[in-house]
Amino acid sequence: MIRVVLPPHLRTLSRAGGEVQLEIVGPVTQRSVLDALEARYPMLRGTIRDHVSLQRRPFLRFFACAEDWSNEPQDAPYPAAIASGEEPLLIVGAIAGG
Amino acid sequence: MSKVRVLVGTRKGAFILAGDGARKNWEVSGPHFAGWEIYHMKGSSVDPNRIYASQTSGWFGQVIQRSDDGGKTWFQPGTPPGESTTGPGGMPKGESNKFVYDSSAETGKPLTTHLWYDGTQHPWEFKRVWHLEPSHTDPNTVYAGVEDAALFQSVDGGTTWHELAALRGHGTGPKWQPGAGGMCLHTVLIDKKNPNRIYIAISAAGAFRTDDGGKSWKPINRGLHSPYIPDPNAEVGHCVHHVALHPSRPNVLFMQKHWDVMRSDNAGDQWQEVSGNLPTDFGFVIDVHAHDPETIYVVPIKSDGEHYPLDGKLRVYRSKSGGNEWQELSKGLPEKNCYVNVLRDAMAVDNLDSCGVYFGTTGGQVYCSPDSGDSWTPVVRDLPAVLSVEVQTLP
Numbered sequence: 001m002i003r004v005v006l007p008p009h010l011r012t013l014s015r016a017g018g019e020v021q022l023e024i025v026g027p028v029t030q031r032s033v034l035d036a037l038e039a040r041y042p043m044l045r046g047t048i049r050d051h052v053s054l055q056r057r058p059f060l061r062f063f064a065c066a067e068d069w070s071n072e073p074q075d076a077p078y079p080a081a082i083a084s085g086e087e088p089l090l091i092v093g094a095i096a097g098g
Numbered sequence: 099m100s101k102v103r104v105l106v107g108t109r110k111g112a113f114i115l116a117g118d119g120a121r122k123n124w125e126v127s128g129p130h131f132a133g134w135e136i137y138h139m140k141g142s143s144v145d146p147n148r149i150y151a152s153q154t155s156g157w158f159g160q161v162i163q164r165s166d167d168g169g170k171t172w173f174q175p176g177t178p179p180g181e182s183t184t185g186p187g188g189m190p191k192g193e194s195n196k197f198v199y200d201s202s203a204e205t206g207k208p209l210t211t212h213l214w215y216d217g218t219q220h221p222w223e224f225k226r227v228w229h230l231e232p233s234h235t236d237p238n239t240v241y242a243g244v245e246d247a248a249l250f251q252s253v254d255g256g257t258t259w260h261e262l263a264a265l266r267g268h269g270t271g272p273k274w275q276p277g278a279g280g281m282c283l284h285t286v287l288i289d290k291k292n293p294n295r296i297y298i299a300i301s302a303a304g305a306f307r308t309d310d311g312g313k314s315w316k317p318i319n320r321g322l323h324s325p326y327i328p329d330p331n332a333e334v335g336h337c338v339h340h341v342a343l344h345p346s347r348p349n350v351l352f353m354q355k356h357w358d359v360m361r362s363d364n365a366g367d368q369w370q371e372v373s374g375n376l377p378t379d380f381g382f383v384i385d386v387h388a389h390d391p392e393t394i395y396v397v398p399i400k401s402d403g404e405h406y407p408l409d410g411k412l413r414v415y416r417s418k419s420g421g422n423e424w425q426e427l428s429k430g431l432p433e434k435n436c437y438v439n440v441l442r443d444a445m446a447v448d449n450l451d452s453c454g455v456y457f458g459t460t461g462g463q464v465y466c467s468p469d470s471g472d473s474w475t476p477v478v479r480d481l482p483a484v485l486s487v488e489v490q491t492l493p
Contacts, residue, residue, distance in 0.1 A: 009133055009158055043174050046195040047158040059157040093157045 002028055003088035004037060007060075010048070010091070014041040019088060028083040030062060031074040048091060063090040102448045103168065103490040104456055105149065106464055107136035110482035112151060114169045117477070121454050121468040124477050130172065131163065138229050138443055138486040141168075145237040146490050150256055152227035152242070160226050162194040162242075162256050175256040194256050197224050197244060200263035209266045212246065213275035222246045222266070229443060229486075231286035235293060243283035247274060247300040249312065262312035265298070270317055270334045277301035277337050277356075284442055285341045289348040297351065297366065302327075302337035305353065307366050318366030322355060339382045340442040344391035352394050352421070354384040354442075359396055361421050372421020377408055383445035387470060388453040392420040395447075395455060395471060397440040406437035414457070416471045430474035431465065438463070443486040450491055458484025 004020045011018060022036040031054070038045045049056050054074065056062070061070040065079045065087050081087040104115035111129025130136075134153045142148040151163040151172070163172045176194025199222055201210065214220035225245040233239035238255040248266055250259040265271075274281060285299035294311040297318075304319040322336045329335070337356035344350065353360040353369065357380050360369040373379035378398045387393035394417050400408050407413060411434065414427040438461035448454040455471050458464045462481035465474045 007157070009155065012132070013158070013161065042176075042193070043161070043195070045193070046160065047155075051196045052198055057157065057159060 001085050003085050005088045005090045007093040014044055028078045029075050059094040061092050100450055101492050105139040105488045106458055107138050107486035108482040108484050109135055112136040115477050121466050140230050140488045141490045142232040142237040143234055148237040150230040150240055152230055154226040160195055164256050197250055197259055200261040209271045213273055228282045228284045229286055234288055234290045241286045243286050245280045245282040247281045247283040249298055264313055265315045268315040273334050274303035287343055290345045299338040299341045304334045304336040305338050305366055321369030340384050342384045342386050344386045347391045352384050354381050354396055374422035374424055376415055376424050382442040383440050385445045385447055388447045388449045393418045405439040410435050412436040414471055427471045441485055444484050446487045446489040448489045448491045456487050456489055458487040
């Protein structure tokens with residue numbers, strides 16, 4: 001079971017709590033995490049990554065174990081602490097605008 | 099007794115203002131979708147309890163919301179056919195957020211680029227829905243004007259969307275370029291007598307018309323003159339801010355252009371300027387009285403560099419002659435130190451016997467005139483910046 005923390009606006013939209021727990025089969029990567037997240041919360045489709053290109057939206061970033069993983073390949077395995085659920089994956093809205 | 103429901107989209111959520119027939123007593127609900135930009139909300143004229151809302155965010159993209167009970171509750175209509183209407187935990191699904199440009203060969207001319215600020219071609223990129231226009235005949239049919247400019251249609255209550263691609267593909271698309279607010283398709287007007295005739299307007303491309311339900315389109319910008327573009331009389335490239343019509347006379351159009359207030363009496367084939375004695379003819383909104391198709395309203399704004407009223411005095415101007423002769427309306431409006439703007443979709447009229455006129459400001463005020471503009475009262479004063487105002491007249 002991995003843990004994902006959503007930004008506040010997406011918690012409201014999805015009606016999920018502050019931390020979401022997801023079961024991932026296979027490698028824990030950006031792609032597999034978002035696939036599982038969107039399968040469980042379909043209203044989040046398009047809000048974190050583009051519907052078609054699957055590219056990360058520009059003002060969202062992914063942090064794993066205090067490291068910015070936003071620009072890593074979508075299939076790069078996250079650190080073991082994320083995969084084990086010891087640490088949460090943080091999806092963070094950029095601090096920009098008002 | 100009749101009543102009104104005013105749908106207000108703001109930078110930080112949606113608000114619904116419920117007023118009595120006298121438009122003196124108001125109940126305010128909201129914010130709905132708190133913290134999100136609500137570019138536009140509009141109710142179906144066929145089923146007034148059906149309301150569509152465009153919820154958007156620079157961070158999180160586009161979400162379409164729908165209410166079937168007059169705005170009391172909302173849901174995202176998108177659910178793939180054959181699947182449960184909700185996901186685990188009872189959550190609705192999100193297919194209705196999906197706006198994908200049509201680049202299929204079947205539509206004839208898949209179009210991938212438009213003119214960019216530096217004169218180069220730039221890819222079409224979906225950003226948000228600016229305007230939602232429900233059909234006059236079917237509550238499940240609704241049009242969405244989007245940025246980057248395109249027109250989408252849903253025939254299943256907002257569940258799924260497909261582009262009416264002939265608009266971008268009709269030929270002038272590569273010449274369209276963004277205005278300062280982005281390359282938005284902000285105006286959608288459906289001829290109530292002939293649903294196959296639709297007018298749309300784009301900043302900064304101009305106005306366009308289809309007479310066959312979106313299968314083919316033509317620019318309707320003859321007579322527009324824009325000295326700030328390379329060819330002031332170009333077929334496309336004009337920064338149209340808003341267009342309005344009266345349902346009883348769908349061939350008569352009124353336009354607030356970047357500068358200039360314009361009128362067409364032949365469905366946009368030819369325009370003439372009707373700015374007349376306006377103190378400035380820059381502005382964003384324009385609308386038509388519910389019962390008198392020759393009475394129109396604008397809110398003059400100082401200039402394209404200074405988006406606020408002249409001399410700090412907020413004024414609506416009314417013409418009872420379809421333009422040229424304008425009357426200043428000031429009763430109840432700020433007399434000094436007012437430096438708000440009124441954005442292009444932020445004016446509306448109701449259909450009560452004494453026509454009500456409404457507009458919202460970037461300062462968060464929504465003003466109502468229950469007497470066709472003679473006097474004004476703020477319904478609310480301190481909302482987030484108002485992006486859009488629509489009104490429903492209810493039995």
